[in-house]
Amino acid sequence: MSWDLSTAKPPVVVDTTLRDGSHAHRHQYTVEEARAIAQALDEAGVYAIEVSHGDGLGGSSLQYGFSRTDEMELIRAVRETVRRAKVAALLLPGIGTRKELKEAVEAGIQMVRIATQCTEADISEQHFGMAKEMGLEAVGFLMMSHMRPPEFLAEQARLMEGYGADVVYIVDSAGAMLPEDAYARVKALKEALSRAKVGFHAHNNLGLAIGNTLAALAAGADWVDATLRGYGAGAGNAPLEVLAAVLDKAGLNPGLDVFKLLDAAEYVMGPILHFQPYPDRDSVAIGYAGVYSTFLLHAKRIGKELGVDPLAILLELGRRQAVAGQEDWILRVALELKEKEAGALAD
């Protein structure tokens, strides 16, 4: 039967409330908040807790937003708090360097997740080397994986495996995948990799964070990500407490305490949240168009100036597979759409 989980197994669950959730929190976590969240997660049985600026180690900056608390201080606080869970950090080559990674190891991380665009796994070789040299569990992140087909991603994942990755993730950064997309991509990696495990990181822009995570598990995913209350970029991540209930119902609970997580989501995370992520107009548009969330504000501004629907601009950018750094495309696309409209009216 389709859509069943009969071949799935209980996944390793990584919480990233203190990293992806940092986007939603505008990087304003305090040490007290980090401790409270880490303690609740640790007691509920998650395998690892990721802590760092939303854009990874060294992300605190004018460009990506300044952190209220030094991420090394947050890492130290989490490491001091946990009794069972591993502590992880995200690293984006180009933003984080050897210096930050070394500091993070001294502060207490035992795992690093190295993230590249899904077309650029080759830039991560030296970072995996550093991670292994420092004795870390090393995880690869293929961001914006919806933009490339399964076979292409499998090649990129093989590169990361060759560099020493213990796990490679399909990352649905824009929340743009349908379950069949998540399924096919995870399946391709499972078939391509010989040693490394396969992970899946969901976003909820199309309301499919939990659904896609299940599709990934059906395809054999070994690791999955989640956050308390789905706190994270865009429409947020897979909510950990909901995922735990679902895994438990499906007979795939890896040892999470569902009650404790429901309590943590409500009573620990509830008062900390700046807002509850939800697939609102803007975040649905991001998932629908399959573009970077940073394009949204530009498209809105230019759309308003030119009288062009920002959603139409985003969709066209998605069709052209614009990636981060191609913000200059936005004006060009908007002008073309305006001309096309004028042409249509003149006909």
Next chain:
Amino acid sequence: MSWDLSTAKPPVVVDTTLRDGSHAHRHQYTVEEARAIAQALDEAGVYAIEVSHGDGLGGSSLQYGFSRTDEMELIRAVRETVRRAKVAALLLPGIGTRKELKEAVEAGIQMVRIATQCTEADISEQHFGMAKEMGLEAVGFLMMSHMRPPEFLAEQARLMEGYGADVVYIVDSAGAMLPEDAYARVKALKEALSRAKVGFHAHNNLGLAIGNTLAALAAGADWVDATLRGYGAGAGNAPLEVLAAVLDKAGLNPGLDVFKLLDAAEYVMGPILHFQPYPDRDSVAIGYAGVYSTFLLHAKRIGKELGVDPLAILLELGRRQAVAGQEDWILRVALELKEKEAGALAD
């Protein structure tokens, strides 16, 4: 390949913001709100708009909550507003009678959805007879369908088809299904029914409203329900604007205007919402345990009095397959759990 939609077809989409959403709105809709919502839905291309008290025609009462505006007035307003969409009402045998159905027809409904517990389709025979006699499109709702296996539901659906149902819905009232549950149930109905179409009505208690709707479509569902912003009972329904974006991406858009729906969700529905439904602690518990939402407050009160975790009570009620009307089980279960705990401590 599993988890794909290759055999699915564009579904008939019914909006129930003005019926299931009435639960979330505590039955406080005004004529102005109903008109604004109906106009936006009509312009965006939904097939039908369901309007009535959350518990169906005649639901306004001390027991189910009084409506602020007479539902017949709301139906009239919606019928006057729409240009393309059909107008529908829900009817629960035992709550709504021939009298209310006749009034609703006079007020303008063209479709009635007749809802029974998934074990009690046989009580709907005369109501389908009335519907057909009044010239209505007639739809059957098998509520709490997660509680019975696919073959059982197929038998119940066959009864409704025999009574004259044009469509029979698998209704996941508690939002308790996994995608495989939705898939198997819809599939069983597709195989069992000869003439009637098959529908699926989702709730988001386990974060799976969109995911389960896709699973239902993969299994051949012809009709699906949604509401603007997912406004509805429990953790809400499948959000219509998100579903439209997803259907469009999947190549299954039945003619919905995604942009108009995103605008309607944000600018029409946004200001009307009392709150944004979300899988919070309580609604996840309902989906996890698979029990009626009305059990929650009782379980909380009794749990507090006896010092027993309300979630444990709900889970035990789910295991015993308690249905509506069995609220007296709650105290019994709570006392048993308390005794068991005392016994464990004494060991």
